[in-house]
Amino acid sequence: MKHALSFAALAIALAAAAPAAGADGPGLLFASGAGKLTASEQREIFAALGLNVAADGKSLVDSACEQPVGVQVEHRDMNGDGKEEVLVIYGNSCMSGMAGASVALFIQDAAGKYQMNLGFPGASADPKAEKSKGYPDLLIGGPGFCFPVWRWNGKAYDLHRQEPQEPGGCDER
Secondary structure, eight states: OHHHHHHHHHHHHHHHHSOOTTOOHHHHHTTTOOTTOOHHHHHHHHHHHTEEEOTTSSSEEETTTOOBOEEEEEEEOTTSSSOOEEEEEEEOHHHHGGGOSEEEEEEEOTTSOEEEEEEEEOSEEEEEEEEETTEEEEEEEOSSSEEEEEEEOSSSEEEEEEEESSTTTTTTO
């Protein structure tokens, strides 16, 4: 009888920890709007971010610490080609360190499949006036006074330079 009770307690604990039936990670990620994304594209982007649905089925958590994750999604046509790019600012201190968030930019390749660019800690991705091959340079905000600027090389964003946010902000680099 003792084993039956232990098994029952384990089953209840596992059921409580599992996401609610019907929990929809892509639905939670794109709760503020999916833009022109298909359901399949939403699932692919959600999977690329490595997030999980919380046990309550109502929010997202990181896969390492299972802590709540903040999410902001923006749909932008950054290069004026009529196709939207998807910027996701997401994370927490467990997965993104002192920045508290990470930056992922999804851009369609020639085959129409969204590819993740950036994918590292950062609090924002602000377009600059300078452009390369149609895409704006991106200033990635975060802690400190020296922010990286990333430039499109025709296939992906690469680190271009550092930009001080105050005089001497990049002197130590």
